[in-house]
Amino acid sequence: MYPINPKEAIKKVLSEAERSGERRVLVIKGHEFNSIKDVVEELSREKSVLCVGLPETGNVRTISYEETDSVLGSTFDALFADLSDELRPNDLGILVETVRGGGIIVFLVPDDWLSRLTRFQRELISPPYTERDVRQAFKRRFLESLGSEGVWLLDGEKLMGVERSVEKKKTEKPQSDDPVESLSMSEDQLNVIRTILSSAASPKKQIIAITANRGRGKSAALGLAASLILGRRISRSIGVTASSPDGVQIFFSFLKKGLEAQGMKYNEVKRDGKTVAVISGRRMVFYRSPISMSELDIRIKIVDEAATVPVHLLFRIARKSRLSVFATTVHGYEGSGRGFTMKFLKAMESKNTRFLRLEMRIPIRYPEGDPVELWLYRLLLLDAEPASVKEDEIRYEKLDPEKLDEEKLREFYGIYVLAHYRNRPDDLAMMLDAPHHHMRAVLMGDNVVAAAQICEEGRLNKSMIDAIMERKDSPPGHMIPSRILVHYGNKEFCKLWGWRIVRIAVHPELQGRGIGSRMLSFIHEEAEDAGVDWIGAGFGASPELLKFWLKNGFLPVHMSPQRSDVSGEYSVFVIKPVSEKARRSIEELNAEFKRRILSTLHDVYFDADPEVIRLVLSAGTHEERPRLRFSQILRLRDYIREFNTYEMASDAIKELLISYFMSRAGSLPEDAERILIAKNLQGRPWPLIVRIARKKTMKETIDKVRECVRSLYELYSDVLPRLE
Incomplete structure (x- = not known):
């Protein structure tokens, strides 16, 4: 290959794109924008050109990376972007897709790219880690992807790639007399x-x-x-x-x-x-x-x-x-x-x-089989799939993002793609580069069948704690400690070292076989050996997810006061103690959390799913005696005997329920707990209780509620007068 300068390389690669009708990518390493400025201006006279993160040039449309969303839906003949100080994978996906077939995408990177950080990478730094700890796995992945068909690299004066000779395909626009x-x-x-x-x-x-x-x-x-x-x-x-x-x-x-x-x-x-x-x-x-x-x-x-x-x-x-x-x-x-x-x-x-x-199936801007589309899919794992399952013994493995082979990474990420997670390219880069994020897998034979992403949190010093408490520039990350500080003011907990499980998913063909729980056990054992104090997670509270975390020994410590606009769910944070020091702190947090939920169910959480509330209140036991006055006991007994209505004993039932969910939750049948939560603690109207109790008539529902209260009263026969 003869020596070639940036201008010649652009013209050569663009010529191939125009002949084929496909797009082409050219990454220019070690050259400044000035070396190609003339070519950009020349192209802009005949073609639509977009420049990103570059100096304004003539009549060329130039935007910053913060303005990437503004070109969604737009189409250009050429894209020039400087990746020296910014490589945000989400932006990469959007920008590449704006270029039509026959067009070129040119990226500029410096020679020392792997020894410097982009703005995106700096956002990944979470104390106590520093810039020196940030990995360069995504950039390496980007560079290693170059040199295939349609994707060229100019390194100095050496142009590397594979020529792709295809005939330009004719694409006919559908005909219609209707203007739309x-x-x-x-x-x-x-x-x-x-x-x-x-x-x-x-x-x-x-x-x-x-x-x-x-x-x-x-x-x-x-x-x-x-x-x-x-x-x-x-x-x-x-x-x-x-x-x-x-x-x-x-x-x-x-x-x-x-x-x-x-x-x-x-x-x-x-x-x-x-x-x-x-x-x-x-x-x-x-x-x-x-x-x-x-x-x-x-x-x-x-x-x-x-x-x-x-x-x-x-x-x-x-x-x-x-x-x-x-x-x-x-x-x-x-x-x-x-x-x-x-x-x-x-x-x-x-x-x-x-x-x-x-x-x-038909692409709008470029022909089917476009090599740049295939390259982008591989780079960002947009089409990742989990491995085919072959029954074998399972084992736990720590995955090193900088040494992970492509096949195993695709298997790992493919499990997330098939799970309920919303996957974005930024998530992939964070997983690969953030020093406080770690990858763990359960393998069956040589194949990944369960994936977990762990984020280190806690170990906050006084200045960080004060910044969070005072709502100043708080340190990035530390999702669980931040909420504990804001809602409870517990500074000692935030000094402890924790692992938050950002994502955990099991191969869809193996779900329901306990592999997710086994993975949590493996993570707990590793945390013990490493001296970690707690493991936690945050998620949209559905009954299915809550049951999974609670059965594995996690205690709820926070529930968001507003529903998510997207899912309609309340977010819940759960923690499992690893060290004895953390155990005492988490049990106190759980007790305070349950008291707060119980006192706000009629207001903040009045429309929450009673099953979700039942589950968050079922975890953790804290001694609490019912505080019923004589008049409340009298009215409660008369209600159970059918001498008066539910409304006359509502306040007494509430006092008994508060004690029950603090100290004896799980003693009643689940349907009884749901009914009492909905009617008494949330104040739901009787017609809705008919549906929750799954009864046909109002009378059957009223009788069912009375039966639930009678069972509740009898649980406290050791501290309340016996029913005659």
């Missing part, structure tokens, strides 16, 4: 638009699921279809949701294009700079959070990036609409579509409801 349909860029998009439109016009209940890889124009098709529903007066309102308003901005962009194509005027409603509603005359399309959308009873609902929304909310959204459209990326930085496919779609297909499933 003519905006579609592929037959897949046109099919989605027409299917949604015909289903919206049908009087029958319909569920449509759309799956696609990234770059297939899924959100654009949804927006165009919605514009036709309004334009043809099929429905006066459409609700759209995603995990946040950011997730529906492309949808709204194409909704507006569709309305404009029909000559329809509209007004936008914005919140924090994001479109949340478009109104045209008496018709409107509006955004709501997933939890709010699940509670709305409207005719048409659209869920974009459905994989990022908890499955139980998807079922509720489908239940309360005549037409519900669920679209998601199967492989992408928005989230994992695999859990959506395995759980939601399989359940929908098994029901009698009219169900349609569409798949979008």
